[in-house]
Amino acid sequence: MPADINDDASGIKGEMEREIVLGRNIHTDCWEVKEPDADDEVTGERKASMASVLAPYRRTLIERTKNHLGYPINLDFEYGALAQFQHFSINNLGDPFIDESNYGVHSREFEVGVLDWFARLWELEKNEYWGYITNCGTEGNLHGILVGREVYPDGILYASRESHYSVFKAARMYRMECEKVDALAPKVTFKKPIGSVSVSGHKFVGCPMPCGVQITRLEHINALSRNVEYLASRDATMMGSRNGHAPIFLWYTLNKKGYRWFQKEVQKCLQNAHYLKDRLRDAGIGAMLNELSSTVVLERPLDEEFIRKWQLACQGNIAHVVVMPNVTVEKLDKFLNELITRRATWYGDDGKHQSPCVASNIGKENCLCFLHK
């Protein structure tokens, strides 16, 4: 029971076991909305008080963006050319392929351009796919599973046990039987008998707001849109109003960078992930990196402040660093040097504290705790 060994050896539990008390809001700090005084417009006090919130908030965002390492979100983007569109309420109401709504302030032409690009990437012909740009990967998962259920109303949902948690949430939402199966790490292509693919747009591509791309076989989509009497349109998206800015961001990046750029970036991320894993192990820190992955798994740093600073995703004894395109060797060096220095104070020579055993998480061969090194 390595977790117990760790607890016994270090005597440290602390925040690792903090408990979520359900049914109670942990009412975090908030920026209260205050009713303006009648003369605020004249005195300019309101404007000044709002600026006094926004300016430090911006500095916080800069600092946090600089140090971020733990989530698969690419923070390296430059959308200055698109600032001109923030003034518009861009809304791609309903189906991207059926222009039933007369609302004109949309970006459907960009959306369909992006969808075509992904359909081509995943080897599905233009006239054989349907899709839309979602608000996030979860929306795509919820959509794809709903389409599946409508095509096979009594079907059982088989999902890899490594699936994103939203897949199991969907089974519960839709009252479907669900069975977990072992994972595969496959190439995504519609040449295989798959029904739909959902991918996040704000992760590897990078986008100021969460978004995703959902592509499904056209033949399946009608199962979702039987009740057309009210709408005189097929109602095939999860949401009615849809963010019209996200398609423009994605279109801009795909056009600017292109497929070859993404290939190069993937290579760079894999190399940098290897660099991180090697340097961690050289420093006596257990770490694991799967083939074709850019996520390095390591022991959970002892200090919560350090975890928060670097925004590491943690689970039990382990932490993740996701090497995205914005994570350079320089940033990794800074992280490594700080971790190594801090670790010397956490697990000093006095023998009182030991680094955690992570053999049960990442395998004995990757663990460098006092039992396995």
Added chain:
Amino acid sequence: MPADINDDASGIKGEMEREIVLGRNIHTDCWEVKEPDADDEVTGERKASMASVLAPYRRTLIERTKNHLGYPINLDFEYGALAQFQHFSINNLGDPFIDESNYGVHSREFEVGVLDWFARLWELEKNEYWGYITNCGTEGNLHGILVGREVYPDGILYASRESHYSVFKAARMYRMECEKVDALAPKVTFKKPIGSVSVSGHKFVGCPMPCGVQITRLEHINALSRNVEYLASRDATMMGSRNGHAPIFLWYTLNKKGYRWFQKEVQKCLQNAHYLKDRLRDAGIGAMLNELSSTVVLERPLDEEFIRKWQLACQGNIAHVVVMPNVTVEKLDKFLNELITRRATWYGDDGKHQSPCVASNIGKENCLCFLHK
């Protein structure tokens, strides 16, 4: 059968009866994503070609924003002070009240400020509510109904027949029995035995991207989040990644304008809606306006180009103008003058064409067709 009378009298069917062919994508024009050439970075050609798409698109957005009348979307906002945040990937992962994720580039403090404001508006105490900022009104409806189903697993969903279509979509998604009942037009307050409220943020408040506010009684939310083993957190939002920009936009408007401003704007909208209805009827055009509503219902204009220009929401024989804060008397005058002029050409003195009868839609007393005037 007034619809038949109209068809017989005018002999015009045209696009009023255009049919949606399900199962076929109407592949609209799109801005194709093109792979950059290797030397595009050097020659600047790529940059120029993208600018040649974006510049006319911006002009289109300006034009369409200027003429928009048909949807309940307030296009009158000024968020210049927030342009500084477009560079950040702001993501309010998960529950706004439980800071389980370590991702630091979020705007939870703004989100909770906005939620507190709406909870106060709807008369629910801080420690008795839970909520979050959604991607649109539909997401809120899907969420509220799911909470309801989890609290009453065998419950029947009773919904007003005037409900937004997403309510009936939810019943189908969640495999719930659903019964339509007659509508009420009530004050929204948690002093009544209601479980949750969903409202759009991009409509009356105004926001560049669709968003919404969802408030529910805290006591109900745990029914939604039983499966906590994986997350070590309650998974109570529909989506995982959540747009962190929308809360800042809402916070900014609420702070800048305040409750009293919204009250004044509502009064102005109601007055302008009355002005529109009166001027339509003075011009011999049937029109209806319900009490406490700012949506004027009128005959569907004959010309599809006119409908598209003014972006009117149409259904059968009728069209809607929604008088939002950005719809001024000047804009209404421009619309009215153009409608009256065009109408003279559609329904001239030759007796061949008659304006449509809308008695079955808006009542005989509001119709001014040749039978009812």
